[in-house]
Every structure is written in C-alpha cells, then in structure tokens.
Amino acid sequence: MAFFIGFLTLVLILACAGLVLLVLMQLPKKDAGAGLAFGAGATDALFGAGSGNFLTKATKYCAGTFFVLAVVIGMLENRYAQRSSSEFRENLQQQMKQPLSSPAPASPKSASAPASNTAPAAAR
Secondary structure, eight states, X not given: OHHHHHHHHHHHHHHHHHHHHHHHHSOOGGGOSHHHHTOHHHHHHXXXXXXXXXXXXXXXXXXXXXXXXXXXXXXXXXXXXXXXXXXXXXXXXXXHHSOOOOOOOOOOOOTXXXXXXXXXXXXX
C-alpha cells in the first residue's frame, strides 16, 4: 500500500509540474498579461496558430487529473494511517494478554554440589 501511495504521489508531482507549464504557455487575453513575459510567441511557433484550443484542453485534463489524484491520495493516506494504528493496538493487546514467561530453568546441578550455597561467614 505504501508503494502505491508513493507512486501516486510521484504522478501527482508530475501532473502539478505539467499544469504549471501549461498555464504559463497559454496565450493571454488581448495580448496583455503575464503570458507575454513567459514567451507566448513561442507557443505559436511550437504548436501553430490554433494552439489555444490544444493548450486549453490539455490544461483542463491536467487540472482534472491533479484534483482527482489529490483526493484519491488523501483517502488512501487516511485509510493507511488508520490501518497501521489498529494493527499496532492489536499487537499491543495480544502482548499484554500473554502471561509473562518464566525464565528458563538453570542447568541441573551435579550431585556432589551442596544443595544450598551456605559458605561459612567470615570472621569480623
């Protein structure tokens, strides 16, 4: 799931960059505005005199893609965040329900060893 969200995020970034470029390439209304500063004449040379229709349609599709991807990624991130926290809670509850394990028994003592470790007290 995380890989799919990362892939969609990459596609969203590419759509965002494409949208910015498409908006900057469009011809301004009545030959004034910011479009001239970014080379509006270059779009006529590249796409032809009727490039306004192509750029307008491409901008609409790119903007639609951007908004749809933003909503889809938001929903997937929400679902992924809720899923991972509930799994964490389930694992924590399972660990709390399990009894504490007793330490492994020590190796059996040999018969010659004394049963208790009572060394004579040192004289004071």
